[in-house]
Amino acid sequence: MKEFAYVRAGSVEEATSAYASHAGARYLGGGTNLVDLMKLGVERPAALIDVTRLPLDAVEELPDGGLRIGAMVRNSDLAAHLLVRDRYPALSQAVLAGASGQLRNAATTGGNLLQRTRCPYFQDLSKPCNKREPGSGCGARDGVHRDHAVLGHSAHCIATHPSDMAVALAALDGRVELYGPEGARRVAAADFHRLPGDRPDQDTEIRPGELVTGVVLPAAAAGLPSAYRKARDRASYAFALASVAVVLRLEDGVIGHAGLAFGALAHRPWRARRAEAALRGAAPTRAAFEHAADLELSAAQPLRDNAYKVPLARNLAVDVLSRLTDTALARRAS
Amino acid sequence: MGNHEHHSETTLRVNGKPHTLTVDHRRVLLDLLREDLALTGAKRGCDHGQCGACTVLVDGRRVNSCLLFAVALDGREVTTVEGLSGDGEEPHPLQRAFLERDAFQCGYCTPGQICSAAGVLAEAAAGHPSYVTDPAAPSGEPVPLDREEIRERLSGNLCRCGAYPRITEAVEDVIP
Known part of the structure; x- marks a missing residue:
């Protein structure tokens, strides 16, 4: 693994400015995917901006009856939260369907959204992969692709997104909250992840330096x-x-x-x-x-x-x- | 120089004792425990968070120590299998149950299984559901652990010897 600088951010603004001032930075959440990818050599950040201590670790009821989930809420806490279980059972069930108890204790809501595909060609530096190395080709298309996409794939990439949580958020009309150099914005969860097209290296609509700060669940779906x-x-x-x-x-x-x-x-x-x-x-x-x-x-x-x-x-x-x-x-x- | 940029001082409480170390940022908790503190209970199995052999408790919650950078854990409380029973005079009830049930063959996964089971007991007591918990009428009350619950909740701990039936029985023995 390549050496890297480490910055612990105390606020969202501190995190985004630390990201901006470190070339090759990555945000570190629970690390359950990023640390693994660093061990594999797929990710080689020059700096990690630790966002796990940001004050984004609460599930709050909104005045309109919706729910806001902070990006640092751990997957296990999200799945166990009584309001989530009571009003949005699909979300709790989806989170519990993913990973293991240990991983859910570490993984964050924001990190779950930003996890990378588990396509074996993406994770193997000795294989071509347009997502990892644009232009190198796709080993999976004519290779081992039993787990891969059947909808919306392209000549460049047939990978799937591995999150269970994100599927429930899309069905529930959740929204993803982002904060970056250009300020705060929200994107519909169903539109947050992209189709590969000719840019499979781009998993999501997130812009450079932007941080997921939370997810909002609409009142309209509550209790259905x-x-x-x-x-x-x-x-x-x-x-x-x-x-x-x-x-x-x-x-x-x-x-x-x-x-x-x-x-x-x-x-x-x-x-x-x-x-x-x-x-x-x-x-x-x-x-x-x-x-x-x-x-x-x-x-x-x-x-x-x-x-x-x-x-x-x-x-x-x-x-x-x-x-x-x-x-x-x-x-x-x- | 690079050394300054790529190393930091970090303090962890491990099994109740504070340890302050200067760590390479790449140091994961598992390696810190085994190589810096000579606590070799937690095992390196897959080194990718898939097998659970490295499971320890951080602030009381079970996690894969192979996927946690030590520098990010500054100020946290770590409990390994060596510290599970407190003073170490008496084995933890889970350790005793694993012995009585002969819940292992080679034993390599056992410390991870035991730390994970300790986490499972705390999670169920706190009312945390699992994928097999009935989603109807969530209450926050403690979740009763039957065999199906134990098997689901321990699915992140692999045992290549296949001692699962006895591991499940051992955990059943210590359900309050």
């Missing part, structure tokens, strides 16, 4: 039935092969709103807008769920070895929509 379901190779502690987060609101026996996002299918959490549009106003039947999921996934372009993801994702979506409908109907009956 929501859930996250993940398919993986073993029962625990594995990245998703496919996953789905759904939030559902029924109105007068029809679907008023369905927020639906897929994980592990694309370079970003895949917000299923076409499926959502098809569901809006429809009766909550299995046939409607299947139609909507098929409509969304008709855009899929599976690779040689990952076509299994399409029916897997479809069945996950139909199952979760069905279960949430039962929950909504049972609530109304009581």
Whole structure:
């Protein structure tokens, strides 16, 4: 590992100015991904700006009934928070579906969003990878790509985003708060991560020097039935092969709103807008769920070895929509 | 020079005792424990946060010590398997249960399993859910640990000998 300078930031402004004054700086959160990538030689920062002690470690109720989660809230604390579990169960379930107890105790909310793909070619310096080294090629396209993207991939990159949490945030219409040299701004969680196009080195819309300061959950989704379901190779502690987060609101026996996002299918959490549009106003039947999921996934372009993801994702979506409908109907009956 | 820029003084409390060291920023907690403090209980397995053999408690929470830069832990309280039972006169109930259940073969993963289990007990007592906890009606009350809960919560600790059934039994033995 290359030597690096270390700066412990006490405030957001201190962090962003330290970043600006150190060439080759990276922000250090829980480090569960960054430290690993430094050991692998994928990341070689000249300086680490430690942001773990910034006063961004609270989950706060907002006046409008939404929730603001500080970027330094640890994944385990986020998943355990009673307001999160009560009002946004899909988010708690998604966080608990990821990593291990040890990693969730260290990993931060901001870091979870900014974690890099686990594509083995990205992590292996001896292999070509356009994300790690633009222009070097993609080893996965004709290589081992069973875990890779079926939607929105490009000739340059077929990697998926590994976060479970981000999938729930996309479905719930969460927003990501950023602070940087140009001030503060918010980006919809569903738009925060990018498709690879010809710039697969850019995972997100974050600008140089910007820091994730928090995530906001909207009041509109609070208390609605929501859930996250993940398919993986073993029962625990594995990245998703496919996953789905759904939030559902029924109105007068029809679907008023369905927020639906897929994980592990694309370079970003895949917000299923076409499926959502098809569901809006429809009766909550299995046939409607299947139609909507098929409509969304008709855009899929599976690779040689990952076509299994399409029916897997479809069945996950139909199952979760069905279960949430039962929950909504049972609530109304009581 | 480079030395000044790439090293810092850091103070950690380890098993109740303060230690002030000048560390290379690249020093991870695992290496500091094993090489600077001769506490070799925490093991280097994968060195990438995937196996759990390096698990220790920082401020009472279980973490992978191979992924934590020591410089970032200034002022923190670290507990390793050597300090789990306090004065060390009597083994911790988890250590005793692992012995009684013969919950290992080679023993390499055992310190990590035990520190992780200590973290699990505290997390469940604090009402933290796991992926297999019923999401209905969250209360914040302590989560009862059955075998499914123990297996899920300890999934970040691999045992290549496959002693999982006895590890699960040993943890069950110490559930309050």
